[in-house]
Amino acid sequence: MDSTVSLEKSDDRFATVRAVPLPSSGASEEGGYCARSKPKRGAAFWLIFSAASTSVFLSALDASCVSTALPRIVADLDGEASFAWVGSAYTLASAAWLPLSGALAGTFGRQPIMILALSLFFLGSILCGEAINMNMLIAGRTVQGLGGGGILAMTEIIIADLVPLKERGLFMGITSLVWALAAAIGPPMGGALSQNVTWRWLFRINLPLTFIAICLVLAFLKLKVPSGSIMQKLRRIDWLGNALIAVSTCAATIALTRGGVEASWTAAQTLVPLILGLLGIIVFFVVEATCVAEPTIPFDLLSNRTSVAGFLTTFFHSVVATAIIFYMPVFFQACFGASPIQAGVDTFGLAFTIAPAALVGGVSAVLTKRYVPQNWIGWILLTIGTGILSLLRVDTPTASWVGFEILTAVGLGLIWTSVKFPILAPLPVSRNASAMALFTFSRTFAQTFGITIGSAILQNELMTRLPTAFLTLFPGGVDVSFGAIPYIPTLPSPIRDQVQDAFADSLSILWKVMLAFCFLGLLTSLMMREIELHEETDENWDLSASETEIEMKPHVRTPSSEAVETTPLTPLENDFDQGVIIIGPMYPYDQERSL
Structure with missing residues (x-):
């Protein structure tokens, strides 16, 4: 030995x-594990990192540009009754196969799965860009979600493979800056294209960017490949566990999306899939812990309270972040009468603050060798910021709402990067892929909650607050939170004022519900303990001998x-x-x- x-x-x-x-x-x-310390970073590393960053930019741009264009998309495709699925289909597909993407990456290698994810994203963009009805658009968003989720998961895994946790703050900050750049230009770009050209270019523009990303991955992402035949590799995958989590995630997401719109929350068609879906997720973790030799989500990821707190914090943070990013443009368009372009510009207070705060969160963890204070401070600021968002009204001064955005964004950004440290610090580096797959699953599954909870609250509140004369414009089963926005500028003054006040009051309720998630996130962050950060990487997946086969043994x-x-x-x-x-x-x- x-x-x-x-x-x-x-x-x-x-x-x-x-x-x-x-x-x-x-x-x-x-178990085929060996650690290396202080890996050298030559041209190969930076080219791989560039490929991963390009993929992050691509996924973030698509996620951020759709919200400002959604009212125009809904109007063009007559999708008032199913608009929520434009966002939910994407996150549903992402979450359903994220655990499998981590297992496939460990079985077949990083490059093939990254190529698969980018190819699915490419195909989904074609379907969305050429959609002739809402069903085709939702199908395209589903395929896009499979690709987008895989892109984010593989990026997290690849960076974890190549950079020790003790040095990863800077690189997480860089990817956060890339994400923020895409998030900043996405909303105004979505508004400009939908208003002046056509919303279809929101998806068509993905095609050359995806092609560039595929070329970069093919050329430079040449990491080690696990040994064994295809059949041997397929037998190592936990198909039962992956099927269980995929079906359970889909059931819960369908119930959340339909609840309050297509069916009431107390209806059997809402409660049955929701309960079965949540129970299925619980059963999945029990099965993984007790019945599977090589589980998709190893139970030891959840065997210490700091990692558990990190995963829970990720979930609560993503619920709040998604609701704020997705529904702030709704506030600007509905309450301020902003155009899609202006609504995108009005979100700059969020987009251009999250990235620097994320960079500070990651770098400070590396410099101070502490990550718990960043999580605490982030949650305190986010809780205060979300609370004061509930004060937004039609006549709120510009300086006030910009300040509200900045304060909220600082909290969001600090947590965005610092939450990864408590997840990974207590675990061996050989668990990077599984931990990052579960991290991305938690974040993506929570995005579904953020969108659907927001949709349900707005629908229910608007149905009780909007003037009856205005509601008669919309048939039953139509979600008015997006469907009503294009009509607001055409309304006469008294009714328009009432509609705008109704949107402001309804969104205030939404922010108060998100405040509850903030308190939960703050409580979970108190469970974290300081753990020394790793100084090594897993030699099975680093650049020490690229393009060689490695023997993967059962853990x-x-x-x-x-x-x-x-x-x-x-x-x-x-x-x-x-x-x-x-x-x-x-x-x-x-x-x-x-x-």
């Missing part, structure tokens, strides 16, 4: 192990006595600093390690 491991029996259930990272280039005997939960070379264990005041791992029934890897 090429490393020294110290073993000390503490009782019949737990053993304490000190492992020294191997300097060799080969995989270790335990071993506890080391066998034959594989352990024992030496006396020196008592430590702080075991974590020396790489101590607690092996046991509930903590197969790292137990919580407090600085």
